[in-house]
Every structure is written in structure tokens, then in C-alpha cells.
Amino acid sequence: MAEHKPINWAYPFPSKDTSCTPLQLLTHMAQAKGGFYPTGENGLWHGGVHFDEGTAAAFDQSSVRCIADGEVIAYRIDDRYPVSEFTDDIPRVKRAPFSTGFVLVKHSLQPPPLKNTDGSIVEGQTPPSLTLYSLYMHLLDWAGYQAQANLPRPAFWETKRYTVNTQHDGLSVRAGPSKHTTKLSELSKGTEITIGSAEGEFSKLVSLISGTAQPALSADDEERLPGYVSTSLLKPHSEPAEYDKVVVLDSGVPIKAGDLIGHPGLYQNHNGAAQHMVHVELFSCDDVPAFIARSGAWASRLPDDQNTLLKVYKGASKLIAHREDISAENPPKLSDEGTLVGVDIIIPQALLDGLPASHKIQNTFPAGGRTPASTSSWWRLDGLFADENGNPIDGWLAEQELITTRHSPWEWEGFQCIEETGTPVEKLAYAFNARGLLSADEQHNYRAQISKADGGPIVTLARLYDIADTDNDGVLTSAEIQAALTRPWHAQVLGLLITKYESEWSWNKGKWDELDPLLAAVPGKPNQAWEAEKQRIERLSWWGDLAGRHKVSDDGIAWHISPMLIACSFMADRSFKFTLDIMKGIYPSLLPSRESDLAEIANELNSHLYLYKLDTTLRRTHFFAQILQETGPQLNVEEGFIYKAESLIQIFKYFRNNPKLAKAHGYDTHRGVKADGSRMSQEDFEAIANGAYGGRADLGNGEYSTGDGWKYRGRGLKQLTGRYNYEALTSWHNRLTKHWPAEKDVNFTEQPDLLLTMKYATRSAANFWISNRLYELADKGDCSETVDAITRIVNLNTDSYQARRANFERLWSAQILK
Missing domain, CATH: 2.30.30.40 (SH3 Domains)
Known part of the structure; x- marks a missing residue:
């Protein structure tokens, strides 16, 4: 059987706060102005989540990214946004634009294969698979791209x-x-x-x-x-191949997690202002419950290293409040006083790995007598738990055998599948009644529908009632569901629901006409706003163009899955760690005496893999293709200043104006040997650095005589150069002290030689990678054009473009960083 490669996952919009945990990202979705999962503000099912003006403070919503590896199978781009006309109470005609642009991506979700003890794949055992589709709705129109000539365009066009x-x-x-x-x-x-x-x-x-x-x-x-x-x-x-029309691709175009999908489009409801918004949805037309059953059985045969989810149970574990004396040398004890955890929650390993070093304690106890060696793990977790009364609690959690449990994402622990049995009119009547919008006559006329919805699948879930019905009035409102989303333990429960019903993108005129009487302002008189809204629903639909193709169902019915929750779960399935062998593969010719330096780089990267945006093979490969060129094969984290005299004159303006100094400090014909026969000295190196970088306003360096050129010479894995860049690194480092609380107020401007240590040399390179958003460029692919685009930002005028491409090709072809 061929080697199976699990698909990578990404978020459709990156968090603006790089220290934000996966579960905190779930709670940010409560800030959306509308469009929550699994129901919308109108009480009807809502299969996706909205990223709009409400979420813009938490996410970088400048462009939409693909959430998983797959293939684009369909898209539609408006030439110009269509416009609906609504008449308000004045009366006045309101023209409301609404984007119908979308992209549909097909994915294949499959557990890893079983392996023998020698690492080979077990033959004749095929893992179960699930076909998923991710939808990105309400995208920018073609006129928007024409108005912004430099806006990146999707590669699948x-x-x-x-x-x-x-x-x-x-x-x-x-x-x-x-x-x-x-x-x-x-x-x-x-x-x-x-x-x-x-x-x-x-x-x-x-x-x-x-x-x-x-x-x-x-x-x-x-x-x-x-x-x-x-x-x-x-x-x-x-x-685009065409405009204002669904383009179905007979052969899907490959796309990777993090690749560009498009840009947020404009959408305006009849009772609100226009805003840029994107609806992101994940669904499957397969038999999802059957797949989950097969996947769970398969997961039971996978090795323990696949168990990347930690489950904490209500009433089982306790949190011990942090004290100043708690450290690796003095960890908490199970006998310490604490507060009992009052909620169930599943914590991805990615969240635990991303904690600051000071928030992770592991104690190893050696074997003694009949007692085997063991490891005790403590995690300081803030903002994730509540006590039995629902009050938030913070503190240290112990991972305990039989008290906490480990799970593979392929077990689908905690997920619940529910099937729709009602109709939109039942749910809308229920929602209106919950919000007090029905008259006594309407309550009487629709009591059957309200009663049926009240006994429907979503509200019969006792857990959902417990978390959302805060006023205990027996009805659920969208406001209550939105409030529940602000708490991670509740947001996760809502995200674990998998719901089956007819997609809102499948046009069914009869289904929507059934709502006419309920939405009529005056009995027997059509609601003009609702009539315009139905026209929108029809124009937004696209399912009929895909029905029966690419395994999309004919009837429009699908299982809907929370896109943010699933990404959170399966991104935790990445168990990549930098090892000494991997680092030696990157630097194969490095002297054995430098292995401790490689180990230190690996430790720093592993501690902050997600913070540094090095969480995919592609990103890591692009990162080290550049670092290799900056440091050379011998891992030089300090810029060398051995220059031939004529090269100094040719390259640097200062030495062109002072050729005598170039001849005094540069070497002659033998590398390192000057014209007078003496070897280059420390004085020569400093003079060259001050001539090369002194007086550079763009770097913030003082003139030659100040010595800034030498003081702020290139150091670190990225060869950070110039006062301004050292100041920027200091500012960045001190903003992230939660990740390294024992290193507050580090000042690289005053202590630039800190960058000669591997820890800070690595952090300086990570800062440049993140600050310049090079990870977004890296996500574009494994082609030479992408390497060149990154190189232009790292060192625009370098003559090493080809060398950096060769670095990338070597690392990528060998899959060293897989």
C-alpha cells in the first residue's frame, strides 16, 4: 500500500495574537455580528461561521485561506455584486449589495495507516476515509480586484x-x-x-x-x-474563467492548507449596514456516523503517539492556584489545596506545546525496586476551566492516569451526530416565540410547530440546554447561544455537534414559501423584505450546479461540521519535533563539536513551534532555505568581515570615497592576509563594519566614528543588522514575555551580543519571519518563484537567489522537515 500522507490544516484567517490558543480562537467566534454554529440568530440551522466586522479585532481578515489540503472543484465570482432593493418604514428604497462569490474545496480525511514494529505499513489494511467539502462564501467581486491591481489572486484561476x-x-x-x-x-x-x-x-x-x-x-x-x-x-x-456563473472544474485544482482562496466580499442585510464578511462552512455528503465508528475502531490500533488530545473530566481533576514558589524545582503536589474542575473539556496537544516554558513542568521519577520509572506532567492553564458553579478558574493541572485520559483525534471523542427531523417554519416559529415576537393569536396558530421544534433534536440535548438556557425559561435564544460561545468549555460542546439537514445553498422554493405567513407584517399581505430575501437565497444557491458531481449529493442534504473545531482538533495531530538528526540533516557538514548548538536551536523551535509559524513542512523548509544561506553550512551566527580591498571599494560607498582605508583594512591576494603581509585583525574587522554600516540612516546607525556599524553588525540565524532592527527585536521580545517570563526587559540594543547565543539567534530569525509575514508567502507553494519572493524580502539585492532555491530543493526533496 502506498504511503499515506495526512492532510494539513490551517485556520481561514490567522489570529492577530500569535499567543492565542486554539480554544481561545473558538471563543472569538462569539464576536461575530451574526452567523454562529450550529444555529443562526433566526433560530434556523447555520452550517458555518461568519468572519465579519465583529471578529476583525481578533483575526487578520485581509485574505481568506484554505483550511486543509484538497482540490478546488467549483467557484463563482461576481462581476459586480448583485443588489437587493428593500423598502423601509419611511418609506425609502435601500439598495443592499450581497456577494454570491464562493469557492468550494474537496478534501479527503483519512487516519494514518497501521505500521509493523519495523516501521513498515501493514499490507491489506486500508484506513477508512471521509470526503469533506469546505465552502468559502461571500467573496470579493471582480470589480474589487480591478480596483486593487496589486491584490494577490487565487492560483486556481x-x-x-x-x-x-x-x-x-x-x-x-x-x-x-x-x-x-x-x-x-x-x-x-x-x-x-x-x-x-x-x-x-x-x-x-x-x-x-x-x-x-x-x-x-x-x-x-x-x-x-x-x-x-x-x-x-x-x-x-x-x-476567473467566467463571471456571475458557477464554474465547475471537471478535474479539481490542487490546493494546500493556508493557500489563498480569495478576499472578503461585501454583504448587507435589509436591516443593517454593508460590511465585509465571509461565511466558512465544512460539510460531508458521506455517512458520517458510519465513518466515525470505523475511524474510532481504527484509532484503537494506532500507537500512543497519535493520542494528541487530553480530556479533563468534570468533578475528577482539580486546579491548584499558581504560587510564586512553584517552579520546575518545586512543582505543585496533588495534595495541595485546589478547586475541583466543574466542566468537561478536551485540550489539544498543540495548546500544551504552545504554553510558555514556565507553564510546563515535567518531573521524571527513576525506577525503584518494583516501581517503574515515571513522568509527572503539570500544565499551568488559564482561561479554560470553570468550577461547578460556572465561575472561571485558573491554575496548575496534573495529567493523571485514570483521572485524565488521552485520545486520538480519530476517535472523535465527544462528537455527537444529530439529524434534522423538522422544517424551517417549526424552528422559526420556535425562535420567534423564544424572543417574544409572536402575538397571542400567532402563538395559538403555531403552537403545533413550536411544540414540535421544542421536542426536536437540538433542544432535546440536555447538555445544550444546560449550557445555553441561562434564564431557565425552557427556550433557547440566539443570544444565549452566542453568550455560551464566549466560554471555551461551552464553545467546544457546541462545536462537537455534527448536524444533518438540507443545505441552505440548495434552492427549494417550497421550503421558503412556507415561511410567508409567519413573516407577513399584515395577515394576507406579502412581506416585501422577505420576498427580496427569497430572491437572494435563490441567487446565492449553487448546489444544483454540483449535484451528482464530485460526490456532492443530489438531494442537497449533508452533515455539517464546525470548521473551527475540526481544524483545532486535527492541527493538534501534528507531532513534528525538531531532533538532533533533523538539524544535522539541515547542516550535514557542521563539525561534531557544534552539535550542542544544533540541539539548542531545536529546543527553542520545539518550545514555540506554533508561535513561530513553523507548523507545516512547507513553512519549515522555506525558513531553513533562507537560514542556511544566512549562516552558511558552518552555522555562523556572526557576520564575517574578511573582504578583499578591491571588493570593499566596489561594494561600499564609504570605501569608494576612502580607498586608502579599503587598502589598509582589506586583504590582498591571500584570504586574510593584507598587502603588508600581516593578517587581518580585530581592528580591521571593526573598521570594515563601521565603514559598511556606519551612517546608514535606513538602519538607524550613527556615523563611522560612533562604532554603530560594528556594534549592530549582522548576528543571529538571520544576520540581524542595524540599530533599528535591534530596537525592533527588543520591543517584540518584551511584548511576548508571557512566553518567557523569566526573561523580562531583555535589551538587545544594549546587549547585542546576546544574539550570538543560539536561543536568541533563533528568536531573532523567528521575529523576522513572523513580522514580515513570510509564512504567508511560504504557504503559496514549493516553486522557485515562492523562494525568490521570500528572498526579495530577506535580502533584496543579494546574488544568492539560485543558492537559496538550491537550499530549498535539497531540503524539500529529502523531506527532512516533514
Whole structure:
């Protein structure tokens, strides 16, 4: 059987607070202005979650990202947003835009294969699989992309043209697919072209859309231009195949977790203001309960290292309040006074791994007599638990055998599947009655529907009643459900519901017409706002275009799953850890005496893998493709200043103006040996650094005489250079003291040599990676263009683009960082 590769997961929008835990992200969804999971504010089922103005403070909502590896199977882009007309009470006509743009991605969810003791895969045993679909609704229209020319475009659109994207000069047109062939012409920067097939690092030039070629090129009989151009120096511009129409792709286009889906579109309800919003949904048309049963049975045969979820039970564990004297040397004791945990909660290992080092204590007890060796784990957890009265409690939790339990995500621990048995009119009548919106006559007329909904699947769940019906009046309101979402232990319970019903994207006129009497302002008179809303529902629908294709059901019925909860659970399934062997694979020629440095880098990265945005193979590979070039194969975390005298004059303005100093401090013909026969000294190195970086306003360095060039020379894994950058690192480091509380007020500006230690050398590189959002570029893929895009931010004018691409190719092909 072929090696199975589990799919990666990501959040559709990254958190603005990099220290935010997965369970805290669930509670942020309570800030949405509407569109909660599993029901909306109207009491009807709602299969997804909304990211809108309410959640914008918590998430970076500038662009929408794919939540898991898969393939794009359909999309629709509005040419311009359609507009609904509503008449208000004045009366006045309100024109409300609403985006119908969406992308649908198909995924395959499958547990890892079983393995023999020697690591080989057990033959003849195929893991169960589930087909999932993620939906991203209400995306930016085409007019929005045209108005923002530099806005990135999804890769699954058709690429129709390219722009010459050189830094300074134009782009050479070569006679063949090699830089060593004859130069036929040069395309000016910004020229738009179309290209044909790729050959190595070059592509065949086809046509010139705009811009100039000098000298001019003559097309052949088929109107194709001669020559080849370097693909890496072209910026692609893709466009949808069609507008205002569902585009179904016969062969899905591969997409990875974190890849660009699109951008938030505009949506306005009849009773609100227009806002940018995206609806994200996850569903399956398979038999989900049957899959969960098979997956759970499969999980029981997986090794213990797959148990990446820690379950804490109500009334079983206690939290011990933090004291100043608690440390690794003086851990809490089970006999200490504490508060009994009053809620059930499942904690992903990713959350535990992401805790600051000061919040994790592990004590190893050696074997003695008949007692085997054991490890005691304590976690300081804040903002996750409540006592039996629902009051939040913080403190230290012990992981205890038989008291807490470990689970694999493939067990689907705590999930509940419920099937819809009612109709929209029953749920809407129930919701209206709960909010006190029905008259006595309406309550009488709809009492059958209200009663039926009151006995329906969602409200018969005692746990849901317990957590949401805060006023104990026997009815659930959307406000109560929203309030429940603010508490992680309740938000998780709501997210563990898997619900089956007809999708809101499957147009069924009769189902919505049934609501007409209930929504009529005056009996017998149509509600114009509702009539306009039904027209919207029809235009928003797309299911009919997919029905029966790509395994999408014909009847529009599907199982709906919380997208944030599932991402939270399965991102915890990543058990990657940097090891000494992995680090030696990155630096294969490093001297054995430096292995302790590699181990220190590994420890630092493992402690903050998610904070540093190095939580996928692709991100880690791009990160080290750059770091390798910055440090060299011998892991130099300090910039060297051994320069030939003529190179100093050629590279640095200061030495061009002071050639005598270049000859006095640079080497002659033998590396490290000057013209007078003496070897380069510390004085020479400092003089070169001060000449190279002194007086650089962009770096914040003082003039040559201040010594800032030497003081703020390149250090760390990323070769941090310049006063401004050292100040920025200091500010960043001190903002994140919750991750390293014992290291408050560290000042790299005053102590720049701290970056010569592996811990701080690593943190400085992580800061640059995060601050410049290079992880988002890394998510774009494993092509040379992505490596070049990152290189341009790391070191724009370097001559090492090819070397960095080679670093990436070596690490990626060997899957060292998998």
C-alpha cells in the first residue's frame, strides 16, 4: 500500500495574537455580528461561521485561506455584486449589495495507516476515509480586484498574462531556454506578455500585450513571438474563467492548507449596514456516523503517539492556584489545596506545546525496586476551566492516569451526530416565540410547530440546554447561544455537534414559501423584505450546479461540521519535533563539536513551534532555505568581515570615497592576509563594519566614528543588522514575555551580543519571519518563484537567489522537515 500522507490544516484567517490558543480562537467566534454554529440568530440551522466586522479585532481578515489540503472543484465570482432593493418604514428604497462569490474545496480525511514494529505499513489494511467539502462564501467581486491591481489572486484561476517583474533593468529575451543563448531583445519592466510551455527555468514567449521590446520582435505566421524568458522574473496575473456563473472544474485544482482562496466580499442585510464578511462552512455528503465508528475502531490500533488530545473530566481533576514558589524545582503536589474542575473539556496537544516554558513542568521519577520509572506532567492553564458553579478558574493541572485520559483525534471523542427531523417554519416559529415576537393569536396558530421544534433534536440535548438556557425559561435564544460561545468549555460542546439537514445553498422554493405567513407584517399581505430575501437565497444557491458531481449529493442534504473545531482538533495531530538528526540533516557538514548548538536551536523551535509559524513542512523548509544561506553550512551566527580591498571599494560607498582605508583594512591576494603581509585583525574587522554600516540612516546607525556599524553588525540565524532592527527585536521580545517570563526587559540594543547565543539567534530569525509575514508567502507553494519572493524580502539585492532555491530543493526533496 502506498504511503499515506495526512492532510494539513490551517485556520481561514490567522489570529492577530500569535499567543492565542486554539480554544481561545473558538471563543472569538462569539464576536461575530451574526452567523454562529450550529444555529443562526433566526433560530434556523447555520452550517458555518461568519468572519465579519465583529471578529476583525481578533483575526487578520485581509485574505481568506484554505483550511486543509484538497482540490478546488467549483467557484463563482461576481462581476459586480448583485443588489437587493428593500423598502423601509419611511418609506425609502435601500439598495443592499450581497456577494454570491464562493469557492468550494474537496478534501479527503483519512487516519494514518497501521505500521509493523519495523516501521513498515501493514499490507491489506486500508484506513477508512471521509470526503469533506469546505465552502468559502461571500467573496470579493471582480470589480474589487480591478480596483486593487496589486491584490494577490487565487492560483486556481486561469493564468492569462504575466508582467515583467525585474527589480531594475528589463528582462532579456533569449534565443533558447538558457541564459547562455543569444539575447534577441529586452522587455521593459512592467511589460505584459503571454507565455507558453516551460523548459527548465525559462518559458516560451508567445505575445506582447503591452509595453515594449527593444529591439522589436517579429511574430511568425501563427502570431507567436520568438524567444524565451526567465519564468522567475514574471509576475502571474490570473482571472476567473467566467463571471456571475458557477464554474465547475471537471478535474479539481490542487490546493494546500493556508493557500489563498480569495478576499472578503461585501454583504448587507435589509436591516443593517454593508460590511465585509465571509461565511466558512465544512460539510460531508458521506455517512458520517458510519465513518466515525470505523475511524474510532481504527484509532484503537494506532500507537500512543497519535493520542494528541487530553480530556479533563468534570468533578475528577482539580486546579491548584499558581504560587510564586512553584517552579520546575518545586512543582505543585496533588495534595495541595485546589478547586475541583466543574466542566468537561478536551485540550489539544498543540495548546500544551504552545504554553510558555514556565507553564510546563515535567518531573521524571527513576525506577525503584518494583516501581517503574515515571513522568509527572503539570500544565499551568488559564482561561479554560470553570468550577461547578460556572465561575472561571485558573491554575496548575496534573495529567493523571485514570483521572485524565488521552485520545486520538480519530476517535472523535465527544462528537455527537444529530439529524434534522423538522422544517424551517417549526424552528422559526420556535425562535420567534423564544424572543417574544409572536402575538397571542400567532402563538395559538403555531403552537403545533413550536411544540414540535421544542421536542426536536437540538433542544432535546440536555447538555445544550444546560449550557445555553441561562434564564431557565425552557427556550433557547440566539443570544444565549452566542453568550455560551464566549466560554471555551461551552464553545467546544457546541462545536462537537455534527448536524444533518438540507443545505441552505440548495434552492427549494417550497421550503421558503412556507415561511410567508409567519413573516407577513399584515395577515394576507406579502412581506416585501422577505420576498427580496427569497430572491437572494435563490441567487446565492449553487448546489444544483454540483449535484451528482464530485460526490456532492443530489438531494442537497449533508452533515455539517464546525470548521473551527475540526481544524483545532486535527492541527493538534501534528507531532513534528525538531531532533538532533533533523538539524544535522539541515547542516550535514557542521563539525561534531557544534552539535550542542544544533540541539539548542531545536529546543527553542520545539518550545514555540506554533508561535513561530513553523507548523507545516512547507513553512519549515522555506525558513531553513533562507537560514542556511544566512549562516552558511558552518552555522555562523556572526557576520564575517574578511573582504578583499578591491571588493570593499566596489561594494561600499564609504570605501569608494576612502580607498586608502579599503587598502589598509582589506586583504590582498591571500584570504586574510593584507598587502603588508600581516593578517587581518580585530581592528580591521571593526573598521570594515563601521565603514559598511556606519551612517546608514535606513538602519538607524550613527556615523563611522560612533562604532554603530560594528556594534549592530549582522548576528543571529538571520544576520540581524542595524540599530533599528535591534530596537525592533527588543520591543517584540518584551511584548511576548508571557512566553518567557523569566526573561523580562531583555535589551538587545544594549546587549547585542546576546544574539550570538543560539536561543536568541533563533528568536531573532523567528521575529523576522513572523513580522514580515513570510509564512504567508511560504504557504503559496514549493516553486522557485515562492523562494525568490521570500528572498526579495530577506535580502533584496543579494546574488544568492539560485543558492537559496538550491537550499530549498535539497531540503524539500529529502523531506527532512516533514
